[in-house]
Amino acid sequence: MVLLACLTRPTTTIRRETTPMAKKSRLARIRDELIEQQGGLCCWCHQPxxxxGPKQATLEHLxxxxxxxxxSRENLAAAHLHCNQHRGHQMNMAKLQKEKAAKAVEACE
Incomplete structure (x- = not known):
């Protein structure tokens, strides 16, 4: 009887990546990794x-x-707050094409 009660008890699932706090910490971790990967420089103006202030790091959606x-990590880069806001919703097609070409070459190696 006890075993049956255990089998029918509802369970709860914790979705760690969907809570606002978890999402923020995941994106903050990605931002910090991108800053390091980019040598501490903005992806647009290449300044530290x-x-x-306006030169603080933000996540830029390419x-x-x-x-x-x-x-997704592939669509993110670290950019100054000012550069990110100034760029708005424009896409840098040349940069995207360059990254695509680099990935294609990497895949062929």
């Missing part, structure tokens, strides 16, 4: 980041979310 861009 500061802790606060393909804007409003154009079906995602939060």
């Amino acid at each position: 980041f500061t802790a606060t 393909k804007p979310k409003m154009r079906n861009g995602t939060n």
Whole structure:
């Protein structure tokens, strides 16, 4: 009888990546990794980041979310707050094409 009760008890699933706090920490971790990967420089102006102000680091969507861009690591780069805001919802096609070509070459090696 006890065994039956255990089998019919509802279970709860915790979705760690969907809570706002988990999502924020995941994106913050990605931002920090991208900053390191980019040598501490903005992906657009290639100047160093500061802790606060217009040159603080933000996550830049290479393909804007409003154009079906995602939060996937491949679509993100670290950019100054000012550069990110100034760019708006534009896509840098030359940069995207260059990255695609680099990935294609890497896949062939």
